[in-house]
Amino acid sequence: MPEAVSACPHPLDIRTPRVPENLAYSLTLPAALASPAVARSAARTILEAHGLYDVTAAAIQVIGELAASACLFTPSDSVYLSLRYRDDALRISLYDGHPRHTHRRLAAACDGRRRSLLMLLACVMHACDGEWGFGAAREPGDGTRMWAVLPRAGARAYGRAA
Template sequence: MPVTLSACPAHADRTAPTPENLTYSLTLPSTLTSPAMARAATRTLLAAHGLRDILDAALQAIAELTATACQFTASPEIYVSLRYREDALRLIAYDSHPRHTNARVAAACEARRRAALRLLACVTRTCGGDWGFGPAREPGGGTRMWATLPRTSTASAYGGPGPVSPR
């Protein structure tokens, strides 16, 4: 029986982009141009994964998250994550701003961040989604901000046709 050896195994999964395999992470500079870069990347990724029906809400949400992360971080970079799970787009932005130990300073800082995310709150409420912020669980700390946009209600709220059913 002949034995076949291969130094480089073939990659078995050559699946085309679908909503279910949308999983991306970006590290962006904490500059004024990062929200535009995040919007451009989000536009391209959602189109490639067949999620054009929620594009408008997603673009507004990612812009708000990245602009706020850039405003609050002391680091030269921010981190952004886009995932599609359980029929919802999940957007997360991390910045290096730690929670303050002084309760009054912490409350003032949280109020300032909440005010900076007013538009995000409106978008997610309109879409039947969720948003928030809190301490990052990752090493190095900082702050984690997120928005969840359910596909069906987001598409309905923004005039899209809704998800296309597979045949």
């Protein structure tokens, strides 16, 4: 009897290798107390699925700090997390619905508050030779975008020291 041919792939036939360069994920999370833990757990699973065990310790710390800040600042009911791996670095973005203030002093006070909440993030990024920041988000839904670029070599050294 001839073998049947199907255009549908077998569910276990994964043709795209799970390598770091294929890492591109986005998650929408509720702006709730549990969301930083959910973001850390999801990120750990994603990073390990792509073989980025050496980045996990630093990335989990960074993602938790950004998610906590986003959930605290957003006036909306959700925040948006994006994970990408490009040029030997993990690129993390978190979007919250807190609009950028147009009044100069109010904007400076709000930025100072956000920076003070992200002091641990700043220490981790410094230890990893990474970059981070925040500013106006053009999408999704405007608000504020916080970002971190975590070089793999720096994250690896951070993980060994932890």
